[in-house]
Amino acid sequence: MFQTRVTQLLGIEYPIVGGCMMHISTPEFVAAISNAGALGMLASAMYETQEEFWEAVRRVKSLTDKPFGVNLSLFPALRPIDNELYVEVILEEGVPVVETSGHRPPEDLLARLKAAGVVTMHKCVSVRHALSAQRAGVDLVTVFGSEGGGHIGELGLSTLVLVPLAADALEIPVLAAGGIADGRGFLAALALGAEGVTIGTRLLLTEECPIHPDLKQALIEARETDTLPILGTLHNTLRAWRNEAALKVAELEQQGADLWEILSVAAGTNTRRMLEEGDVNGGVLACSQGVGLMREVKPVAEVIRGMVEEAREILRRWGGATNGRTN
Ligand SMILES: Cc1cc2nc3c(=O)[nH]c(=O)nc-3n(C[C@H](O)[C@H](O)[C@H](O)COP(=O)(O)O)c2cc1C
Structure with missing residues (x-):
């Protein structure tokens, strides 16, 4: 159940991506997400040197034999990011998935990754940007609604509106992100036409999440x-x-x-x-409105499995409710 083009392309059990989280997506946390049957996503921007990034990728590989991804940031940054250095490592180490977020992914970069068999994803906040990423050649697009935690852009579009519009407009599979924190949100995203979801904030409240x-x-x-x-x-x-x-x-x-x-x-x-x-007022933390849906810290595997089981349970309930009825 819930096998989609996303599970197929990414080689994962459940159509769920653990969104990259700056300063938080350590190799251990990424591996825990992948081992739970979702896709863990390493944040390359956390590593200032190629050597440190290399070490992080090798560490993930030592902790999981499941697929994982690397996020390349295209956002404006104070520390200039040379994504070429990360790409060298990605190709050398055979990283299976690369996600870009921010501006339109550069076509030459995508072409090199795809030629090496890397599955490419792009995360953006509008249908226009999603179409442009599709034209540039990415395999999957995540559209990110403004209730989500992180860089939501200036458009203020909600997941509920963005996802069906993107699913209608695009040929490649769409993942939904923004405000998804339980099985209800997961199933709703699939109902809207997404073939998977990207979640971030919900994963902050997991045992493996390395925050205070x-x-x-x-x-x-x-x-x-x-x-x-x-x-x-x-x-x-x-x-x-x-x-x-x-x-x-x-x-x-x-x-x-x-x-x-x-x-x-x-x-x-x-x-x-x-x-x-743990100085809770000491800095800025990206965070989703979905935080209101979160009540407890659980192991990552329980959060992921729990989402899928809750969605199954809802389907069973609705299947039961409509069985034999015609109206
Ligand atoms: C604490 C935190 C840090 C994040 N850092 C990044 C980042 O560095 N790059 C990025 O593309 N997205 C980042 N995100 C966004 C997530 O990858 C994901 O798209 C988002 O959390 C999904 O929405 P949700 O929080 O409602 O689940 C971050 C999100 C959170 C909560």
Whole structure:
């Protein structure tokens, strides 16, 4: 059940991708997601040197024999990213899947990856960008609704509207992302025409997720109203958890602060410290409205299996409810 072109192309058991999460998607966490039957996604931007990235890829390979992916960021970054260095490692190590997120993936990069047999994915926030990624030659597209945690772009489209439009417009398989945190969201995404989902925030509340326990506790207590979009003034809108750091960024933006003032709060170094030390107001954390649906920390495998089982159960219920009826 739930076998789709996504499970086929990615070689995974369930049509679920564990979205890459900056500072969080360590090799151990990525491998745990892949071992659970989903697709773990390493965040290449976490590694400043080719050697460190190489080591991370080898570590994932030592922890799982299941498929996993590497995300290449095309977002504007303070530290210039040379994706070519990561691609060398990807090809050398035979990484099976590469995801790009941000701007349109460069065609030459895609062509090289595809020639080496790598499955390519692109994550974007509009049908127009999804079509452009399809034209550029990607195998799969994730469309990301603005209720999700991370870089949601400036359009503010919801998953409920974006996914069916993308599924209608595209020939390649579509994955849905944004606000999916349980089996109901997973099944709804499939009903909308997606052939898989990409989830991020739900995976923060797993035993294997390498963030401080105090932060996990705070996220258990967070509600669906506890997120806000920030960084719009930098044209890099991010849905974040409503903590003191995110509120400070919002205030600075309202006051017309410049990039450096904003970064003094929103910098990745602050986020990393918060994740490691548990100072829950110390940095900005990407976070979905789906956080309101999350109540407990579980092993990754239970979260993934639980989503699929809940979806099956709903189908059984509806199948039972309509059996033998014609209206
Ligand atoms: C803490 C966190 C960090 C993230 N970091 C990245 C990132 O570095 N690059 C990226 O493409 N997406 C990133 N995302 C987005 C996820 O990969 C995924 O698309 C998103 O979380 C799906 O929406 P959801 O949070 O509603 O499940 C991040 C999300 C979270 C929650």
